[in-house]
Amino acid sequence: MASYYEKVGASTVREVVDDFYAVALDDPDLKPYFEGVDLPRLKRHMVMLLCSVLGGPEVYEGQDLADAHRGMGITGEHYELVGDMVVTALRKHGADEEVVRHVATVLSQVRGAVVEQSAEAAR
Ligand code: HEM
Numbered sequence: 001m002a003s004y005y006e007k008v009g010a011s012t013v014r015e016v017v018d019d020f021y022a023v024a025l026d027d028p029d030l031k032p033y034f035e036g037v038d039l040p041r042l043k044r045h046m047v048m049l050l051c052s053v054l055g056g057p058e059v060y061e062g063q064d065l066a067d068a069h070r071g072m073g074i075t076g077e078h079y080e081l082v083g084d085m086v087v088t089a090l091r092k093h094g095a096d097e098e099v100v101r102h103v104a105t106v107l108s109q110v111r112g113a114v115v116e117q118s119a120e121a122a123r
Pocket of ligand 1: 033034037038042045046061062063064065068069074078079082083107110
């Protein structure tokens, strides 16, 4: 049986990530978070992460997710928004529902590392 990675393909992952950041950076709520960020580096890390989540050989070499997002004050609401954008980009590029479900499961597992607890409490 083909792995998720084989089904989707690394070049599609790159397109998904490009698309996702185009949408996220166009969102007035999300845009401020990314001000001054080295976007090519961020995209590269996101591609590696998504490839490895899908079962590919890529090794994620970015920062630990909790360290990368610490102090940004990311709310649950913004997290859900970003998660939806990732899923929408995957579907747009033809990922089937099994792949989408797998990615959604992983997203729910890393939620605690990305969302700032104090931002949650303040809601
Ligand atoms: C949905 C799950 C998310 C995943 C899987 C994820 C993944 C990542 C990854 C892999 C990096 C790169 C770390 C590095 O380069 O070492 C990163 C950085 C970043 N993320 Fe996320 N992220 C998520 C959600 C969010 C959300 C909700 C926001 C803001 C609303 C956000 C804002 C950022 C910013 C601004 C950076 C750049 C940090 C820097 O380079 O200074 N992320 N994220």
